[in-house]
Amino acid sequence: MPDYIPDTTDDWWCPYADEYAFMGFSYEVTPCQSRDRLTREFKDIRESFGGRYVRMYGACDRDGFYDDVVDAAWEAGVGVHALIWFGFEGTDDWIWRRDALFNTICENPRAKFVTRVVQFGSEPLYDYVLPPDELAAQVRAAKEVLNPLGVAVTVSEMAYGYQAHGGASSVLDAVDIIDAHMLPFFAQDAGTASASWPLVLRDLDWFFANGGGKKMYLSENGWPSQTSEGVQPNSPDAVADVENEEAYYTLLDARCPYFKAVSIGWFAHIYGEYMEPGCVFFLFG
Template sequence: MLSKALLALAVGIATVQATPSPTKTHKPEHEPEHKHAAAANCFPALGFTMPSSPPASVANWWCDYSTDYAFLGFSYEITACQSLTQLKREFKDIRQTFNGRYVRLYGFCDNQGYYNDVIEAAWYAGIGVHALIWFGFDGDTKYLGRRDALLSVLHSNPKAAFVTRALQFGSEPLYDWAINPYDLVTEVNNARRNLSALQIPITVSEMAYGYQEHQNDGGMAVLGAIDFIDAHILPFFSTQASTANNSWPIVTGDLNWFLNNANGKKIYFSQNGWPSKTSSGVQPNSPSAVSNVQNENDYFKLLDSKCSYFKTVPGGGVGWFAHIYSENQEPGYGVYDSNGVLKFPFAPRAEC
């Protein structure tokens, strides 16, 4: 799913344009109520016990954004339309083996009512979901049916609001020119109104460059409309890339652009990783960029080493997802190989 035209070039340009700059000080949109990710009195904190049925309201249900820092969980592609049994097994693995608190959906499954299975698996595993309306790469209007189907399930399933942390429009609709930016603003605002009673925030899963290439024709309006930032961080594709251990300036280049332009909004690294191999659609823009399992591992180790920094980033800290759960979902990016074996030891911190 990453193999789209000029993806590597765009990310390379992004890192050049997003020159690291001093971090601005922003005031979080609300004061944190829960200080530690491990507190067991809010969902999806580590140690939280799921009730037997959904409570009457989402009030005081979710942990505060300030606890969503460091490692959060995995991007998880659903294009294979995994069975409910598989979803339960793998979501539980994310929770119990890796202390994951969320899955960030990627791709699409157009089976009728499929998101009901995602909800049921998330409730079973005690894990939150960043849901996704997938645009794809063809510039068509299939996203409209996916939007309506997802909104319908969110309203009809009594557990939906209690496992759905956010609704994303994506992936990279601005960079792909999948929709006019001002039309995307309308979609974001309409979705927020539609889900206001459920208190599900709305965002767009996008690269810094996606906003930058539309800076004068609606990109900044999209940035202003969303409730928080879902940033794509893929430093391997930068023209400055070499090894993962040297990628921190590239990461902070895009991060600082968001800090300087997003008015203190919460930031997540949603599509975020380093490939262990190249393919026809995954090619570097730097002759020095190295793709192998060691560098995939080193990239996640680098992020883990920045836990204390991520905790203090204005807006409520930075939480990051690992892209992606399995090689069966996205070859070259999985933490598990195609046989279900870990490619490297993976135990990043969920708090510090």
């Protein structure tokens, strides 16, 4: 980062075509990490793993938390894919979370220089949080606020979430980019992670056919190393263990030329074992 705050985000971000393959980690903020811990772990993502971004997951409702995220990202030299968290309780808390996030992005002078995109998520279509047309309206309203600052807006969702709503074309039309969840472990016909590439391609092909050629990231993406409540396979042949988790990321890494050719970036879910046990290989597997 420069030692001054630029006047504009024009030509600030790398072109989308240059962002492909491994981008960084999903990072759960439910623990409400301190600014010091955010800075330390963001630097680890940047320096130890070459990550370019941190993709937020979950929610911390502490006042000023996203200011801490912004300052930590600035110091670490990473961008942020921010998230408006809906949760699983069916409340309207996402509304004030949205407003608080937008206020920080608009008022913190560093925020627009680290916030690459704001995501509505996670999986609001699959969870039936809002009807597609209402979600699309939220995306369009957010774009009016954030696009002038150079911040893109999207929805973090798996292909099935769109398919369950007949394709939810209004949402795909509204988003600036596509943040696709890629979790082949949960497929009805899943087997081993090393054999999961056809499952990845199946969802990618759906987004290619329906996404209007928009930039795509695999935002929530991985293979668990253990099962738990809510993390159960839908196929008797899918196994959650460290070996399969490693095999999944090895599979993706080996296809870097493919991701470069189609300009798709992917995140590893998730950074720390203390966030979601059984969902991290790189650090503690």
